[in-house]
Amino acid sequence: MARDVEAPIGSARLELVEGVRLLHPADAVLEAMLTGWGRQQRGGRHLQEKTVSDRIATIRRFVKFADAFPWTWGAADMDEWTTHLVAEKHLQPSTIRATQGAVRMFCDYLLDPRYDWAVECERRFGTHPIQVCHEWNTLDHLLDYEGDPDRRPMTRGELQQLFDHIDERVDLAIRRGRKGALTAYRDATLFKVIYGWGLRRTETARLDTFDWYRNPKAKEFGRFGMLEVRYGKSSRGQPPKRRSVCSTMPWAVEAVEDYTTNIRPRFKGHDRSKALWLSERGTRLSAKEIDERFSVYRKALKLDEDLVPHCLRHSYVTHSIEDGADPVFIQQQVGHEYASTTALYTGVSGDFANTMMRKAIDSALQRDLQDFGPGGRSRR
Known part of the structure; x- marks a missing residue:
C-alpha cells in the first residue's frame, strides 16, 4: 500500500507499505497497528508518553491472554479477561476499568474508517476487527471515585x-x-x-x-x-x-x-x-x-x-x-x-443523619396532613 500524505496520523496507509511481502504478516500488522495507535495518540491527541505506553502495554497483555490477533477478537474474550482480572488478579475496579477502557479505545481506533485498518484486515486476513467491549462484559463507570472503602472522614x-x-x-x-x-x-x-x-x-x-x-x-x-x-x-x-x-x-x-x-x-x-x-x-x-x-x-x-x-x-x-x-x-x-464523587466523600455524623431523618419525617407528615387531613380523608 503506497504512502498517502493525506492520510491521518496512525492510518494503515502510513504504517504499511504496499508491495512489501511480510514474512510474518499477522505479527507485522499487529505491530503496525500498535505503532499507528501510539502515533495517533501522541500526535493527534497530544497525550502524555506514559499514558500511551501504558495503553499499548495493556493491548499486548490482552493479545497474550486471548491468544488471538485483534481482527479475530470476540466479546467472549473480553468477558473471560474481565473474569480473570476480578477473580484471579483481584485488581481494583478502577484498574480493571482502565484496562477495559484501553481495549475499547483501541477497537474504536481500528474501526474508525479514517484509518483503514478494517479494510486492510479484510484484504489480508478475510476478516476485520469488531468492538469487543460492551456493558455486559465490562464494569460500568457509575462513580468517579472508587477509593479504599476504609477511608473515612476524621471526626x-x-x-x-x-x-x-x-x-x-x-x-x-x-x-x-x-x-x-x-x-x-x-x-x-x-x-x-x-x-x-x-x-x-x-x-x-x-x-x-x-x-x-x-x-x-x-x-x-x-x-x-x-x-x-x-x-x-x-x-x-x-x-x-x-x-x-x-x-x-x-x-x-x-x-x-x-x-x-x-x-x-x-x-x-x-x-x-x-x-x-x-x-x-x-x-x-x-x-x-x-x-x-x-x-x-x-x-x-x-x-x-x-x-x-x-x-x-x-x-x-x-x-x-x-x-x-x-x-x-x-x-x-x-x-x-461528578456529584456522585462528592456524595461518596460525605460521611455525615449520626446526629446530623438523625436530624435530616427527623426533617424528612416531619415534611412527609406535613404533606400527608395537607393531602388527607387529620382523619385520613383525601382533600382532593
Missing part, C-alpha cells in the same frame, strides 16, 4: 486532637529551646490548610506563596480570600486541572496568614524558593513527607491507622455539608467532576 474530635497536639509540640519546643518548633508550626498550618480548603496532599505540596489572592466578596480575608490550585488531579493523559477554591474558614485563614508572615521566613532558603511549605533543608516539602509527618502525629495520638492526610479532605466535605453548605458549591471547591 471533629479527632481533628481537634490532631491540631491541639501539634500546637502543644510547638509550645513545648519553644519552652525547652529545642529544635522542631518551626517544623511543628509548619505541620500544624499545613494540615489546617488541607482541611480548610479540602485539598489533596499533592495539591498541597505543590502550593506556592503566590497562589493566594484576594476575593472581592470576602474582603475580610485580605489576600487569602482565594486559593489557586494549579496542580489538581488530572484526567488520564491530560495536564493537571486548575481550580480556584474560596476561603470559608476564618480560623484557617488566620493560621496560614500567620505562617507566611512570621514562620516561613525563618526557614532556610525561604528567599530562594517559591514553595509554600519548606523542609529544614530549604527544599519543597514532598507529598511523601506530608504522609510521613501525618503518620508521626497519628501514632502519637493512637488514632485509627486507616487515617491518612486524604481523610482531612473527606472531613472538609463532610463537615461543610453538615454545616449547611450547598453540595454543588462543595463539589466545585474540591474539584469533583
Whole structure:
C-alpha cells in the first residue's frame, strides 16, 4: 500500500507499505497497528508518553491472554479477561476499568474508517476487527471515585486532637529551646490548610506563596480570600486541572496568614524558593513527607491507622455539608467532576443523619396532613 500524505496520523496507509511481502504478516500488522495507535495518540491527541505506553502495554497483555490477533477478537474474550482480572488478579475496579477502557479505545481506533485498518484486515486476513467491549462484559463507570472503602472522614474530635497536639509540640519546643518548633508550626498550618480548603496532599505540596489572592466578596480575608490550585488531579493523559477554591474558614485563614508572615521566613532558603511549605533543608516539602509527618502525629495520638492526610479532605466535605453548605458549591471547591464523587466523600455524623431523618419525617407528615387531613380523608 503506497504512502498517502493525506492520510491521518496512525492510518494503515502510513504504517504499511504496499508491495512489501511480510514474512510474518499477522505479527507485522499487529505491530503496525500498535505503532499507528501510539502515533495517533501522541500526535493527534497530544497525550502524555506514559499514558500511551501504558495503553499499548495493556493491548499486548490482552493479545497474550486471548491468544488471538485483534481482527479475530470476540466479546467472549473480553468477558473471560474481565473474569480473570476480578477473580484471579483481584485488581481494583478502577484498574480493571482502565484496562477495559484501553481495549475499547483501541477497537474504536481500528474501526474508525479514517484509518483503514478494517479494510486492510479484510484484504489480508478475510476478516476485520469488531468492538469487543460492551456493558455486559465490562464494569460500568457509575462513580468517579472508587477509593479504599476504609477511608473515612476524621471526626471533629479527632481533628481537634490532631491540631491541639501539634500546637502543644510547638509550645513545648519553644519552652525547652529545642529544635522542631518551626517544623511543628509548619505541620500544624499545613494540615489546617488541607482541611480548610479540602485539598489533596499533592495539591498541597505543590502550593506556592503566590497562589493566594484576594476575593472581592470576602474582603475580610485580605489576600487569602482565594486559593489557586494549579496542580489538581488530572484526567488520564491530560495536564493537571486548575481550580480556584474560596476561603470559608476564618480560623484557617488566620493560621496560614500567620505562617507566611512570621514562620516561613525563618526557614532556610525561604528567599530562594517559591514553595509554600519548606523542609529544614530549604527544599519543597514532598507529598511523601506530608504522609510521613501525618503518620508521626497519628501514632502519637493512637488514632485509627486507616487515617491518612486524604481523610482531612473527606472531613472538609463532610463537615461543610453538615454545616449547611450547598453540595454543588462543595463539589466545585474540591474539584469533583461528578456529584456522585462528592456524595461518596460525605460521611455525615449520626446526629446530623438523625436530624435530616427527623426533617424528612416531619415534611412527609406535613404533606400527608395537607393531602388527607387529620382523619385520613383525601382533600382532593
